[in-house]
Amino acid sequence: MPNCELCGKETQLMTAIVEGTKLNVCQNCGKYGKVLATPRIAKKVETPAATQPSETIVENYAKLIREAREKQGLTQEEFAKNLNEKESIIHKLENGTYTPPITLARKLEKMLKITLVETEVELTTTSEKRKTGTLTIGDLIQLKK
Ligand SMILES: [Zn+2]
Structure with missing residues (x-):
């Protein structure tokens, strides 16, 4: 088992930027820095509307x-x-x-x-609604061209 470069704990490590330094730290110490190794899993927000x-x-x-x-x-x-x-x-x-x-x-x-x-x-999904909702005046002008 590798050791945490901050607290020395033997555990599963991840790479984190702690105070500007790239370190291999444990999960606990990772909280204090910017974790790089564990990519943030993007939450799926586009849930289709109930198709009743x-x-x-x-x-x-x-x-x-x-x-x-x-x-x-x-x-x-x-x-x-x-x-x-x-x-x-x-x-x-x-x-x-x-x-x-x-x-x-x-x-x-x-x-x-x-x-x-x-x-x-009904085929309308929430993602489609979201899309139209974020259209700006500029987008609309673009669409008309
Ligand atoms: Zn640690």
Whole structure:
């Protein structure tokens, strides 16, 4: 085991600048100087934001529901019964005044074999936000060129 050049302790040594002098010192003595041998491990700050997929109902749900129901030869009343929903709900769905909640949309999808729910994944990460946050006026001018 090598000896610490400051306190003489036999231990694992590291190189440190202590008061302008490069010395092989122990961990304890290294505290008093600028440690060179152990590179600082850069902490990873760029953690991607939680990519929570958000579910949304397609815009033309009313048309899709009506067309699919008619294809199955069902009246709004029959369809409502099959779905275990009120006829007024079907009415509102088909004239676009009632956007179905995801659970109902899923039920409609299964029944009518259509797609009503779109899954969107948020791709924005915190690192991207950080980048735009550090843009200066000068950077923006550069980008415009
Ligand atoms: Zn020491």
